[in-house]
Amino acid sequence: MKDLDPAALECLAALVDEGSFERAAARLAITQSAVSQRLRALEAQLGQPVVVRSRPLRLTESGKVLLRFARQWQALRADVARELDAAGGGDDRLPIAVNADSLATWVPPALDALVHEGVSLELVVDDQDFTHDWLRQGAVLGCVSTVREALQGCRVTPLGVMPYVAVASPAFLDRELPNGLHRRNFAETPFLVFNRKDDMQAQWVSRAFGVRSPRLRERFVPSSDAYVRAAVMGWGVGVAPELQVRPHVERGELQVLHPDVRLPIALHWHQWRLGDERRPVARASLLDRIGQALVAGARQVLQAPV
Template sequence: MLQSKQSEAFLAVIESGSFEAAAQVLNITAAAVSLRVQALEKHLGHALVIRERPCRTTQTGQMLLQHLQHSRLLQQGFLQDLNHQTHSQDFYKIRIGTNADSLATWLLSSVQDCLVHERIVLELRLADQTQTHHLLETGLVNACISTSAKAMAGCQVLLLGKMRYLLVASPNFIEKYFKYELNRNSFLSAPAVIFNHDDLMHQELLFQHYGLQLKQYPHHFIPSSNAFLDWIKAGLGYGLVPSIQMQDDLLQGGLVELSAEFAMDVPLYWHHWNQQSLPLKRLMQQLVPNAAKALAI
């Protein structure tokens, strides 16, 4: 049986990054935090913390961290359920991991009615769509939107649909950089717009077609879906944009697809723990079919 004070000390050290910061969180001395973590390590028979700056977990410590964070999320859900039954006027909080493009396009419209009718408030955590399932795995969210098709242990997964990305630019940008043809040399000189360092789609596309590495061509990092699109519309670069996000721009000629061969369909999946609250079930019942309709565009 894990002792709560020892577990709290371990969580505080890892989540705050040091024994001193954990001491401030727990309102005890750093020496007391260290003694509790040492007692937990002795009890389990494994080292749990790599004492660096910031502190990191060992492999066993990572397993314990995921267990404790998941347990904390379950406990928070239980207390919410209990409180919701006795105080029906209260709102129910659900934590969801999502990628920025889903948030900027279809997510809000897919759940807004449910949020109002079921009195739900959301705490959204942003990550690249290839990384959001780690938020669920570590117990930081109740559910997530991910490109991973494989359900983790204790979880279920449902296909939401495919988000289509098109490589686009403004007419003026095309006139300047791609006037004659699309080839390796033209992409070497044209500035790209990429979301952030975790966004690998653009890099994989140019490597697949032209063998180009990121360091070989100029590029902007714009970590905002709306600003990302504005950057391209302003003629500052070209990039991969969800088709659902720029329908009017394509129809009106403000943006032009460089080539249909660069189109990418990215499948999105909804992951959730086997044990879920009634509000989360109702949210999922509205989100899944609405997402399928939106992503069909």
Template sequence: MLQSKHSEAFLAVAETGSFDSAAERLHITASAVTLRVQALEKKLGHLLIIRERPCRVTQAGQQLLAHLQQTKVLEQNLLEKLMGKSACSQFYTLNIATNADSLATWLLSTIQPILIEENIVIQLKVADQTQTHHLLEAGLVNACISTEQESLKGCEVKPIGSMRYHMVASPQFIERYFAHGFNRESLRYAPAVIFNEQDQMHHEVIYNAYGLNMSQYPHHLIPASNAFLESIVLGLGFGMVPEFQIKEYTKQGQLIEIMPEAQTDVMLYWHHWKKQSRQLEQLTSQIIEHAPFRMNQSLNEDND
């Protein structure tokens, strides 16, 4: 049986990155934190924390961290289900995993009425839409937005709708790099803008159409949705952007679609635990009923 004080000390160090910060969180001395972590390491027979700046958890520490975070979320859900909310707050806390593009475009405006009406505060974890369901599987979140169609054990899945992506660039970028056509040779010298290493959408489009892999063309990695779009508008590169984000830019001629055949619809699903609180039920209904997706909507549909 793990002692709660020892586990709390380890969790605080793992989440804050230092023994001093953990001590401030727990309102004890740093030496007390050290002793508790050492006692836990001795009991388990494994080094859990690598004492660096910032501190890092070992492989054994990662396993314990996942267990403690999952237990924390489960306990929070149980208390909120039994008590309606935590005893010390008038707000309900929900942990949600989302992809960055949903967060940058439609998510907050869609759930805003329920957050206010139900006194819900959300703690968001951002990951690629192909990876968010792993956070739910690990028990780190109550629900997630994912491209995974199959439900996880103990969970339910509901379709949200489809986000359409377009390959776009600025007029200045097109003039500089694609003046002689959009082809395999020009693509080898035109910088692409890609979200991060896990983002395979751009790579797959270019590889399938022109046989080029990511090592054969220059590319920026810009892992923030707004900065990603801004970099394309500024002419730093070309890339795949959600339709929601580029309508005004295409209307004004600031962005031009350069590869219509690259249009990609990404189907999103809402995953949540089967046993959910009333607040999560309300949030689920809001997302499913009001997410602003329309299937197969063309980029120029609203140009009137």
């Protein structure tokens, strides 16, 4: 195969990021026609389509392979710009996927120094069991995930264990659960759920009461911070990171239910292998430095990895 056109790869990445030809063109400061022409030229070179022009736009399997390459190209270009001391290090964003609970707790402090240094990050949020899909599809360069196994071409580093506990407000317990939460009343008790991918509550009930595939009364609150606020306001029982609810428990705003029942969620950092991994730490790639910062930050607050 002949060399791929970097401009066409840039169009492909922008199209995925922005979701339309119009917004991709605006991001790249070119016309929609130029975006279409570059993609058609790329497809002609491959002899197969890379984008399904539907609503929403979708990548073909070949397109996903090229997107992974485009992301790695962007990261390497950012490294070169930094090493050449280019002004601002370029305009490339380095996308990584993180779970909402990590983003609400330990991830911002871990990345704070890099952001203030000028590193341009794009944080994609999904459930910890699904962030790995973003990496597999080439949409991000790294991810925080519960998946242990590394994809081909990637490496994985354990971050630590984030224990989840069940909590509720004292007012909710007095009103709804005067005799406590137990095997006979959990099915009628409202549980707070982040989204339809979230099964922490079912996992906790299974562990607490020995019930397989429990059916729960669900109240959806699709924001990590709002989820905890809803628990404090007495909307239902929440299953959240102990790290996140600890201040509310200490203030008496939340009470831990069955403190001996915890869900230990092991998190891992995955990233694509870029360039020469034997180069000295002083010249580590931006992606390597992001990974190092996340590992260091996680190990300050999470339980030691198993």
